[in-house]
Amino acid sequence: MxxxxxxxxxxxxxxxxxxxxxAKDNPSAAFELGSKLIERMEVAAQFPEAGxxxxxxxxxxxxxxxxGNYRLYYRVWPQRHKVEVxxxxxxxxxxxxx
Numbered sequence: 001m002x003x004x005x006x007x008x009x010x011x012x013x014x015x016x017x018x019x020x021x022x023a024k025d026n027p028s029a030a031f032e033l034g035s036k037l038i039e040r041m042e043v044a045a046q047f048p049e050a051g052x053x054x055x056x057x058x059x060x061x062x063x064x065x066x067x068g069n070y071r072l073y074y075r076v077w078p079q080r081h082k083v084e085v086x087x088x089x090x091x092x093x094x095x096x097x098x
Contacts, residue, residue: 003045004082011073011085018070018088033068037088040067041074044083048076054098062086062098071095 007015015037023030043050044065051063054073065072073087073096087096 003048003076003078005041005045005085006082007085008087011087014088018090033070036067037070037072040065041072041083041085044072044074044076048078048083056095056097060098066091073098 015034018037019030019034021030022033044063049063051065051072051074054062054064060075062073062075065074069091071087071089071091072085073089075084075086077084086098089095
């Protein structure tokens, strides 16, 4: 199953903020990190149930993929053939409630 990926505004904003913060010290590392996080979501497009269910989101079925020190929270919309990225967070930050 190959689903489309849609990034929500909050996810775009948080990804941008993460990349901008890293870019202050190392622009090439920031580009690499941003690319890695975006590529990680390709896993969910091919294997939507790859990430475990995020328990704090019940009753909404939110899943979470981890890459490095970051978590990508997403929701699968099989009837719409898409995966929606809801948030990107550093693991040290408080995790979201949905």
